[in-house]
Structures are given as structure tokens and as C-alpha cells.
Amino acid sequence: MFRYLIVITNIFKTGPHPNSMQNIRIPFTFIPLKQLFKFSNILKGVSEKLKLFFPFLKLTLEQVEYNIEPRDYIALCLTSSLFFFIFFSLFLFLILNSFELKNTLLIAPFISLIISLFVFIQQILYPKFYLNSRIKKIEQNLLPSLRATLIQLNSGIPLFNILVSISNENYGAVSDEFKRAVKKINAGYPEIDALEEIAKNNPSLFFRRAIWQLVNGMKAGSDIKNTLENVIDSLSKEQSIKHKNRKLWFKIKPPSNVLYACSNNYPFISNNFISCNDLFPSTR
16 A cells, blocks of 8 residues: 555656746636646656557647647646546536536536547647737748848847847747857857858748858858848748738639638637638639
């Protein structure tokens, strides 16, 4: 008996490092994350098997800077969904029972199970949704920040001072990325290595391309001003084409726009969006 108690105690004591809990957000969770981590250790074996069904999760967690393994994140979602199922079942049972309905002991858990499955999917896909939001914030401020960089370069300001200036300006997620570069340079990294580092795991394709083109120009010994002008010109054209294609798509498939809007707010819809989109043929 005491042996089992010791095993159970050790399960609840073990868990990810407290630093791995920073910045982690899980929707529909009403239990503090620290306690959720402790309970989730019981479901690590199940989450290890479920990990195979979510191959995208490892890269997504890295890009949103969740310092946690996919297995641990899935275990958190499973634990949270399990608590949601228990409490919602009790809540639904009390409501249905107040109306004196038959088979409430079967109906309440069944409805709760279906809703809990949707909650679990939403929690698993939440990092991807958060990632899409972060990409938008980066790309909204990318061109203005690069133009500001070019203006300062033309004024003869050194690149490091420009990075510091942009990191302290109001360029949203781009300023945050440049702050990381400045910290690395202050820690002894060369400017090229620091810029490569912030581009490597960045979720925005436009940001990665812009920084890599700039880095390649610096490595080749080219004039940074000309390189940056080419980057801005190329990026402006790409974003313009993307914007035109988006407007054209909205004109061609108006019925599916509702699904598109919903998929931005509810990630579990976006998984099925392509198949639903095929239901609406193009109008000519």
C-alpha cells in the first residue's frame, strides 16, 4: 500500500521545469497551469502515442516559443479536456435532472464527451492559431521597419545602432525580433550570426526571406543599402500580389468566405476548410 502511495506521489512531483510554463496558453482551462502539469504526468504514456497524429506540433511549438515537448503539451491538453469533461458532465446532469428527463446519466456524459473532443482539438490547434496571428503581426510591420532601416542607413547610422533603434520603436512583433538580435550581439554574437538566428525559426516566410537576403548581401560584401532596397522592392511586390490574390479569391468564392472568417477564429474549422471549400464551385 505504501509503495503505491510513493509511486503516485512521485508522479505528481515530477514534471517539466517551471521555466517551460512561461508563455504557454491553453484555452478552456480553468485549472492553474502548475497543477495541470502535475496531473498531466499520469497521461504521458497516452500522449506519447497520440504524438504521431500531430506531426506539425513540434515545429509549431518551437515557432511560438513554447518551451515544451509535443508529448508534454498533448498531455496537458488531455488532462485539461478530462477535467472539462468531468465538470461539464456534472453540470449538464444537474440541469437535465432538474427537468426530470429520463436517462440523464447517459445523455449528460455523451454530450459532454462530444463537446470535450472539440475542446481537445481546439487546444491542440491553438498554437497554430496563435502562430498565424503572430505571422500577421510580423508582416504588418515588416515593410515599415525595413524602410525605416534604409532611411537610417542612408543617413550614415551603423547597422547595430539601427537595430537598437528599431527594437525600441513601435513596430510590434518585428521590434521584438530585433530585440532578440540586439541581445545576441551584446552577448558577443557577430551581427550576421544574430540576424541568421532570428530568421531561422521565424514563422513568417517574408521575414525570413528579407533577413536572409540582407545577410547574404553582408556576407558577399555588397552595399547593404542596395541590398536592402532590393529586399524592400521584392517584398512590396510579393505582398501586393498576395493582397490581389486574396481579393480575387473573395470575389470568386463568396459562399466560402464565412468559413474562411470562422477558420481564423476557430482553428478546428480550418482543418476542414479545404474540403468544405470544394462544395462551392467557382462562379464564372
